Every structure is written in C-alpha cells, then in structure tokens.
Amino acid sequence: MKDFEKYIKDNQRKLDLDTINPKVWQSIEAGINGKKGKVFFLRKSIIGLTAAILVGVFCYQWFGNDQKESFPPHLLEDYGFKDSNVNDLLDTKINVIRKASIPVAYKNDLEMLLGQVANLDQHFAGKIKQLKLANSETELNREVLEYYKTKSEILDKVIDEIQKINSNEEEYQIRSEKTGIQL
Amino acid sequence: MRDKSKIAEIVRSIREGDSAAMKLLYEIFAKEMLTLSYRITANLQDAEDIIQESFIHSFRVIDQLKEDGNFGPWLKRIVLNNSLKKIKKRRTYVTLEQEHIEESDDSDRWYEAIPFNIVQEAIQNLPNGCREILTLFLLDNFKHREISEMLEISVSTSKSQYQYGLKILRNSLKKYGNEGL
Numbered sequence: 205m206k207d208f209e210k211y212i213k214d215n216q217r218k219l220d221l222d223t224i225n226p227k228v229w230q231s232i233e234a235g236i237n238g239k240k241g242k243v244f245f246l247r248k249s250i251i252g253l254t255a256a257i258l259v260g261v262f263c264y265q266w267f268g269n270d271q272k273e274s275f276p277p278h279l280l281e282d283y284g285f286k287d288s289n290v291n292d293l294l295d296t297k298i299n300v301i302r303k304a305s306i307p308v309a310y311k312n313d314l315e316m317l318l319g320q321v322a323n324l325d326q327h328f329a330g331k332i333k334q335l336k337l338a339n340s341e342t343e344l345n346r347e348v349l350e351y352y353k354t355k356s357e358i359l360d361k362v363i364d365e366i367q368k369i370n371s372n373e374e375e376y377q378i379r380s381e382k383t384g385i386q387l
Numbered sequence: 388m389r390d391k392s393k394i395a396e397i398v399r400s401i402r403e404g405d406s407a408a409m410k411l412l413y414e415i416f417a418k419e420m421l422t423l424s425y426r427i428t429a430n431l432q433d434a435e436d437i438i439q440e441s442f443i444h445s446f447r448v449i450d451q452l453k454e455d456g457n458f459g460p461w462l463k464r465i466v467l468n469n470s471l472k473k474i475k476k477r478r479t480y481v482t483l484e485q486e487h488i489e490e491s492d493d494s495d496r497w498y499e500a501i502p503f504n505i506v507q508e509a510i511q512n513l514p515n516g517c518r519e520i521l522t523l524f525l526l527d528n529f530k531h532r533e534i535s536e537m538l539e540i541s542v543s544t545s546k547s548q549y550q551y552g553l554k555i556l557r558n559s560l561k562k563y564g565n566e567g568l
Contacts, residue, residue, distance in 0.1 A: 208493045208557055209525060216526045218503040219510070220422040228421075228435050229413055235443040236409065309447040380448060 294352065297359040301387050304366045307373060307380035314365060318387055321358050324351075391456030398455035401446065409446055416459060417442075420466045426522040427470040429511050437473060441465045467527075471537060474515060493557075501560050509559045517552030524549050 212219075306314060366385070373380060394415070400408035417438065424434035445452075445462050452461055498506075513521060519538065523529040524545075529537070531545040538545070 206493060207496065208498055209553065211496070211498055212506065212556075213525055215503065219507045219526070221418060221425060224417050224421055225435060228417070228439055229410065231439050232413065232442045232446075233406075233410075235439065236406070236446055307448075380451070 294355055294359065297356065297363065298387055301359065301362055301366065301385055304363075304370075305382040305384050306366055306369050308383045309380060310369050311383050314362070314369075314385065317358075317362055317365065318385070321355070321362065321387065324355060324358065394458050395455035398449060398452065398458050401449055412458065413442060416462055420462060423463065423522075423527065424466050424470040426510065426526065427467070427519050428474050429515070429518065433473055434470070437469045438466060441469055467537070471519070474519070497564055498557075498560055501563060505563055506560065509556055509563070512559065513552050513555055517548040517555070520545055520548045521552035521556065525553075 394412075397408045397412050397415075401412065420438045420441065421434055424437045425431055428434050428437070441462060445458070445465055449458075452458060510518065510522065520534055523534050523537070524531065531542050531549070534540075534545045535542045540548075
C-alpha cells in the first residue's frame with residue numbers, strides 16, 4: 205500500500221460523517237414501537253397507500269355502481285385492465301396475500317396496511333346507496349373503475365411488502381416464526 | 388465503547404425488553420453505519436433510510452444473533468447488503484481507457500495539505516462502481532475476493548476498479564491542491 209492510500213486509511217475516522225439527523229432515531233423508535241407516524245422501510249409504501257386510499261375515497265363521495273358488467277370495455281382498457289373481469293383480477297391478488305406468511309415480528313406493520321385496504325372496502329360498501337343515485341352512468345362507471353384501480357394498486361403494494369419482508373429473511377438466512385395473513 | 392463484552396451486555400438487555408439499551412446500541416453504531424451506507428450510496432437520504440431499516444430489522448430479529456458481542460459486524464453486514472441492493476441498478480464500471488490517468492509522484496506528501504472534508508467530497512464524487520470498491524477495500528477493510536463476491540464481479544475487476552478509483556481520487560485532490568475544486 206502506497207503512502208497516499210496509507211494516509212487515507214490512517215485518517216479514515218476523520219472522513220466519517222460527524223452528525224446524524226435526530227429524526228433517524230425517532231423513526232427507528234417509532235418503527236420498533238409501532239407508533240403512529242413511524243417512518244421506516246415501509247414509510248414510502250404507507251404514504252403512497254394512504255394517498256391512493258384518499259384518492260379512492262374522494263372519488264366515491266358522490267358516485268356509485270355495484271355492477272361490474274356495465275363497465276364499457278374501453279374504460280377498462282383506459283385504466284389498464286386487460287381482463288374485463290376485474291373482480292377475478294383482485295381475487296387473484298387477494299389469494300396470493302392470503303396464502304403468504306410473514307415473520308411474526310412484522311405482523312403489526314402489515315396489519316396496518318391491510319387495515320387500510322379494509323377501510324377502503326368498508327367505505328365503498330357504505331357508499332353504494334349514494335352511488336346508485338348518481339345520474340351520469342359514464343362518470344359513475346369511471347369512478348367505480350377508479351375504485352378497482354386503487355384497490356388493485358394497494359394489493360400490489362401489500363404483495364410487494366410481503367416479498368420484501370421475506371426476502372430479508374432469506375438473505376440473512378433467518379428462520380423466524382411465521383404467521384399467516386388475514387384479509 | 389466497542390468492547391465485545393459490553394456490546395454483549397447491551398444486546399442481552401435488549402432481549403430482556405430494555406428499550407433504552409436499543410438507543411445505546413444505536414448511539415454506538417449509528418454514525419459508523421450511516422457513514423458506511425453514505426459512502427456506498429452517495430446519497431444521505433438513502434443512507435438514512437437504509438440505517439433505519441437495518442436497525443429496526445436487527446432489533447426485531449436480535450434473537451437470531453448467535454454471538455451477542457458480534458452485533459456490530461452483523462449489523463454492518465445488514466447495512467452493507469441493503470446499501471448495495473439500493474444502488475445495484477445504478478452501478479456501472481467504467482473502463483480504464485475512458486479516462487486519462489496521470490501517474491503522480493507522492494514523495495512530497497502533497498495530500499496532507501488537503502482538508503478532510505474535501506477528501507470526503509472527492510470520494511463521494513467518484514463514479515459509482517469504483518467508489519464502492521474503493522471504500523469497501525480501503526476504508527472498510529474488505530478483501531478483493533470478498534468484494535467480488537458481494538458485487539458479483541471478478542476479483543480482477545475489483546482490483547482494477549480500485550486502482551482506477553484511487554487514481555481519480557488522487558487526481559481530483561491534486562487538482563484541488565493546485566486550483567481548488
């Protein structure tokens with residue numbers, strides 16, 4: 205090792221970051237305790253998920269239709285659904301989640317996400333009566349499709365999180381106690 | 388405080404549910420881990436996210452740690468893997484022919500006049516790929532064989548990229564010495 209390398213190596217502590225954002229510990233602490241407002245590796249998903257749910261809920265304030273058969277095919281394509289049977293698509297994703305398992309230590313994190321999925325469904329069900337009073341069928345269909353799109357995105361995020369959690373286990377060759385997922 | 392027995396004692400306290408011990412362990416290792424991740428990702432926000440994730444994961448699965456005193460190396464490996472995973476897509480290895488590299492004479496120890504914050508900045512500005520290798524080899528004491536396994540490259544690529552990074556670093560610091568960055 206030449207002098208220049210040795211000099212860098214000998215002084216490497218002087219190259220360390222000397223400050224650390226206090227929010228890092230706050231986020232870790234919140235993540236460990238499962239407190240509201242925690243920011244950790246799920247945070248981006250949670251923020252995205254919350255935003256998606258809000259969009260979905262907002263769209264359902266005034267519209268409604270519980271008949272998937274009435275969706276015009278071009279609208280389905282506009283929203284990225286190649287398969288006209290949207291419920292089957294969602295059921296497939298739900299089945300993937302129901303068949304999966306995760307380490308017990310991560311159960312609470314995932315339940316928070318799943319709880320938001322349930323809230324969206326609940327809200328949708330509660331709005332059905334209002335939706336049936338809407339006058340514009342085209343707009344009604346569009347908003348219903350937005351619901352399915354939101355739900356589909358949320359389920360994808362849940363599946364991604366499950367895969368991420370389990371890939372950590374595999375990577376570090378950890379054999380934690382596993383639990384199933386209720387959805 | 389890096390005494391293995393002290394670390395083991397703190398880890399045992401965490402296992403017994405002492406949350407204050409987590410903070411203590413964090414304070415011992417946080418800066419080192421943040422520095423490690425920052426050197427690899429060259430992005431402070433990414434590095435902060437990675438150490439959050441890594442600390443939380445390590446605390447959750449701390450029962451899996453076989454030797455309590457080895458928490459540091461274990462955590463370092465987790466941070467390292469997460470950091471490498473983060474930058475995997477943007478990692479490229481520039482061939483040596485792509486940049487003219489001047490041989491330099493170090494006999495006058497010109498580099499001692501360079502402030503350390505400038506050295507740090509110059510390391511962060513190295514191209515992805517050779518920056519990781521240089522920091523892993525020079526600052527984190529990994530061998531080229533270990534680096535090659537981690538990055539899924541050949542040992543000779545690791546060595547050549549290290550030399551490449553070193554020369555770019557030397558050149559940029561020399562340039563600073565002559566005219567400022």
